[in-house]
Amino acid sequence: MHRIISPKIAQKVMKLIFWISGIITILILLVIIGYVILKGMPVLNLEFIFGDPIDSGREGGIFPMIISSAYVTLIALLVATPLSVGAAIYLSEYASEGKLVAAIRFGAETLSSIPSIIFGLFGLAFFVIYLDMGWSVLSGGLTLALMALPTILATSEVSIESINKSYSEGSLALGATKWQTINRVVLPAALPGITTGIILGMGRAIAEAAAILYTVGAALSIPISIFDPARPLPLHLYILATEGISLENAYGTAAVLVIIIIIITVVTNTLVDRYSKKMMGR
């Protein structure tokens, strides 16, 4: 047998290839984030962040959009989290493999691959028109909840499934009921994974423009009631750019959105990390 390349060289070449893939991935991320933040920098100041938009956003700030984003995302998570974590607990702890479980899983998987504009259309037909919620924070938030749901469900289910069965056995053997076991042992252990799922779902919701395009309205003022129309950051960005209002302010808005997402991710990761370390005694 004659080898074309020696295993040692193959090993080195493969290591290099993987290293390059890793570096390229990080670079792409850095370039995109860096580009957006750099382009947005010139308009970023306190007045932009805390000011009201003037002349459709050509001048002024984006404070109502930041509040709108926080508002719709909060509603989306308040609705999606209990539903999807509940479904995840059912799937991983109660359901025995069968048609119902297969159907729920298939449903969730399909839901996660539906284009967001379809969610937008559904939201318009169902929440805005049929349920007569109008263009509002509530309609937008509920539409985003539908989008975040499969993400949180899938991540939570995997994380609950991954909890060592020996914990549950230990708890049941002490005479704990199934619910006590889930509530006091399984869920606390799965909390880091569930939190990651919620953050991923939040990332989907907060960054979404298409799904809220037809559901949330486009008001420039701060929404107070859940029935008020609003204009979350991605939608504002979309309108500024497509209607040629102000590309500079579009980049500024994008930069704010990216920075908010980075901050939330870093803060939750740190908290989750601290919790895991305390729990696992490292």
Next chain:
Amino acid sequence: MEYRIEVKDLNVYFDELHILKNVSLKIHKNMVTALIGPSGCGKSTFIRTLNRMNDLIDTFKMDGDVLLDGKDIYDPKVDVVELRKRVGMVFQKPNPFPKSIFDNVAYGLKVHGITDNNVITEKVEESLKSAALWDEVKNILDKSAMGLSGGQQQRLCIARTIAVEPEVILMDEPCSALDPISTTKIEDLIHKLMKDYTIIIVTHNMQQATRVSKHTAFFLHGEIIENGPTDKIFIEPCDKRTEDYITGRFG
């Protein structure tokens, strides 16, 4: 002689697999009973029948009687939660919860509705002392149990079990994942616990069976081949198969 547990003509099936065949065994009160036999002979299935942990497996079916203090534990009126409180279990691999050392021991008390913090604190200390772990952990009670060594974790699991004051403790190869020093500590502990608890221990280690138990049952292919005082089983077994197994000819 008083018996705590009496098993009569027990048959256990998982689907079509006939795991335990007409097993009958009487377990003496406040004594250590060792169950020995090669892997797959049904020892673990047997002790899991005693606290109804097999109920968790969908394909589990059984017939026969399992009496705890004369009452059938498979009677439909029996509360499984109450039963498991009376019949505690220590597992093969130490499985403390990913919680603090204190919370691990307090867990059983809390799920059984004890809320008085003074009572819980007292009971935790008492249980950790009984499990010969107190001196090693008294200053790190709020640290995660996952940071303890394997042997400490197993003693913590024993402390957690005795905190709810069971009558019987089932131990499923409790030392198989531990080093010799930790094993010695657990065995000493078993000796100490014997006067208050009825202990049933599954073990692969012949020496361990002779060291800790007064009574031994030898399982093979789902049947009890022989059972009696440990001294007799190991010195003059009646059955050729028992002799072959304990002298290391198979298994």
